[in-house]
Amino acid sequence: MLFLKVRVLDIDLENLVLINSEDLKNSQYFPQDRVVVEFKGKEVIGVLYSSTTLINRGEIGLPQKLVKELGVKEGDTVTIKHAEKPKSLPYIRKKMDGNKLRKEEIFAIIDEMVDGKLTNIEISAFVTSLYINGMDMDEIEAMTIRMAETGEMVNWEGHIFDVHSIGGVPGNKYALLVVPIVASAGLKIPKTSSRAITSAAGTADVVEVLTRVDLTIEEIKRVVKETNGCMVWGGALDLAPADDITINVERPLGIDPEPLLLSSVMAKKLAMGVNKLLIDIPTGYGAKVKSIKEASSLARNFIELSDRLRIATECAITYGGQPIGRAIGPALEAKEALLALEDYKQAPTSLVEKSISLAGILLEMGGVAPTGEGKYLAEDLLARGKAHDKFMEIIVAQGGKEVSSDEIEVGKYKADIHSPIDGYVTRISNIGITKIAKEAGAPNDKKAGVYLNVKVGNKVERGDVLYTIYSDSEERLKSAVKLARIVYPVKVEGMLLQKISRF
Numbered sequence: 001m002l003f004l005k006v007r008v009l010d011i012d013l014e015n016l017v018l019i020n021s022e023d024l025k026n027s028q029y030f031p032q033d034r035v036v037v038e039f040k041g042k043e044v045i046g047v048l049y050s051s052t053t054l055i056n057r058g059e060i061g062l063p064q065k066l067v068k069e070l071g072v073k074e075g076d077t078v079t080i081k082h083a084e085k086p087k088s089l090p091y092i093r094k095k096m097d098g099n100k101l102r103k104e105e106i107f108a109i110i111d112e113m114v115d116g117k118l119t120n121i122e123i124s125a126f127v128t129s130l131y132i133n134g135m136d137m138d139e140i141e142a143m144t145i146r147m148a149e150t151g152e153m154v155n156w157e158g159h160i161f162d163v164h165s166i167g168g169v170p171g172n173k174y175a176l177l178v179v180p181i182v183a184s185a186g187l188k189i190p191k192t193s194s195r196a197i198t199s200a201a202g203t204a205d206v207v208e209v210l211t212r213v214d215l216t217i218e219e220i221k222r223v224v225k226e227t228n229g230c231m232v233w234g235g236a237l238d239l240a241p242a243d244d245i246t247i248n249v250e251r252p253l254g255i256d257p258e259p260l261l262l263s264s265v266m267a268k269k270l271a272m273g274v275n276k277l278l279i280d281i282p283t284g285y286g287a288k289v290k291s292i293k294e295a296s297s298l299a300r301n302f303i304e305l306s307d308r309l310r311i312a313t314e315c316a317i318t319y320g321g322q323p324i325g326r327a328i329g330p331a332l333e334a335k336e337a338l339l340a341l342e343d344y345k346q347a348p349t350s351l352v353e354k355s356i357s358l359a360g361i362l363l364e365m366g367g368v369a370p371t372g373e374g375k376y377l378a379e380d381l382l383a384r385g386k387a388h389d390k391f392m393e394i395i396v397a398q399g400g401k402e403v404s405s406d407e408i409e410v411g412k413y414k415a416d417i418h419s420p421i422d423g424y425v426t427r428i429s430n431i432g433i434t435k436i437a438k439e440a441g442a443p444n445d446k447k448a449g450v451y452l453n454v455k456v457g458n459k460v461e462r463g464d465v466l467y468t469i470y471s472d473s474e475e476r477l478k479s480a481v482k483l484a485r486i487v488y489p490v491k492v493e494g495m496l497l498q499k500i501s502r503f
């Protein structure tokens with residue numbers, strides 16, 4: 001037990017607890033021990049580190065996150081106590097060994113994750129064990145319910161719609177068109193999104209270029225009441241808080257294991273009180289789902305899980321074999337989506353086609369269009385500017401201001417990548433384009449990304465610009481160009497494949 005005076009550390013190392021090396025030496029603790037920091041009955045978990053210069057004797061350095069959770073201020077005296085091992089550690093180990101977890105074991109993992117009792121090491125082990133050993137539907141149902149119940153739950157009157165993509169394809173900015181189309185038809189669509197998981201821009205990252213996405217539940221209810229829709233970040237709302245915790249571990253590992261994919265998406269929908277849901281499953285080479293067969297199996301899992309949660313879900317298997325549209329990266333994607341709302345004839349066909357198809361299904365699910373007619377009503381709402389006006393309403397209601405696509409700034413440094421030969425574009429690598437956009441700084445640098453000048457099938461001449469890389473950092477741009485030359489994501493092939501001579 002140690003009694004120490006608080007020093008607030010201006011550092012975003014969330015669970016760091018810093019004490020003086022001398023104090024540590026005279027205590028029964030060791031570096032990287034998990035400790036309980038206690039103040040007036042409140043407790044938080046931290047990981048202990050020491051320093052001889054950064055902190056004085058008798059003091060304890062706490063990061064903002066722990067200071068806020070404890071409700072302490074500079075100079076308050078707190079107690080450090082030994083923290084026992086988390087209860088759920090053996091259950092994580094059980095999944096690592098490939099065994100089925102009982103409901104209460106899954107509840108314990110999610111509860112301790114949300115209570116900050118698990119470090120990123122244990123969370124990574126859990127996420128990785130799901131990647132390797134998976135879960136059955138009973139386990140996924142339990143995890144989904146607990147992920148939702150450990151956060152705020154919202155309920156509304158009547159039918160509440162949503163659309164959610166499993167992600168995994170660059171440029172997947174469909175939601176910025178689908179939400180306003182559906183909302184402009186009078187259906188309620190409070191869309192929640194995560195930030196990027198494996199891509200260079202999640203929907204929350206793209207929308208945040210134009211307006212706030214970290215709305216409270218009360219603000220969301222106001223926005224939806226005013227406009228029928230919203231496009232917000234699940235992670236900000238204390239909505240299924242375990243979702244963002246696991247996504248923060250998935251991102252550096254570049255994985256999105258199916259049990260988490262199912263529970264992460266459905267937990268947000270369950271928490272948001274959605275009862276009519278469309279799931280987009282981009283499928284193809286370089287997407288999260290490679291084949292129609294795999295997509296159908298995932299779709300059936302979404303529908304089974306949804307049935308257990310009493311959410312009416314339909315799934316759309318969409319083309320994911322190359323980026324959607326031409327823009328990859330938050331600002332570039334916001335610009336392209338806004339252009340499509342302003343004048344869809346000028347926008348990439350793949351983006352418009354995907355968006356009106358998905359919106360059309362939702363309009364039919366909502367009974368505002370007869371079966372088979374939804375897509376045409378969606379196109380009409382887009383063509384007549386109804387979706388654009390609704391989008392502006394939502395952006396302003398969420399705290400942004402009216403803006404036109406040409407006002408959206410992109411990276412001040414750019415580099416064109418040219419075609420080395422005459423020929424045809426035979427493949428655009430999703431993974432390659434994503435890697436380059438992220439190397440340029442996306443999604444943290446919102447203005448970074450890639451703009452494709454060509455799509456698969458286009459004829460190109462030697463020297464034509466295939467794509468342009470943008471960044472707000474000259475250094476990152478250079479590194480992205482270097483990577484581009486190695487990855488070579490846009491494949492150009494001539495018709496003359498090989499010449500065979502007599503000799």
Ligand SMILES: O=P(O)(O)OC[C@H]1O[C@H](OP(=O)(O)O)[C@H](O)[C@@H]1O
Pocket residue numbers: 163164165166167168169172175192193194195196197198199200201202203204256
């Ligand atoms: O592509 P990656 O980053 O793996 O997946 C994350 C993206 O997929 C989902 O898309 P949406 O919210 O339906 O637009 C998430 O919300 C996020 O935007």
Ligand SMILES: O=c1cc[nH]c(=O)[nH]1
Pocket residue numbers: 165166167193194197256260261262264265
């Ligand atoms: O919201 C999402 C989308 C894809 N994968 C997830 O885990 N969550």
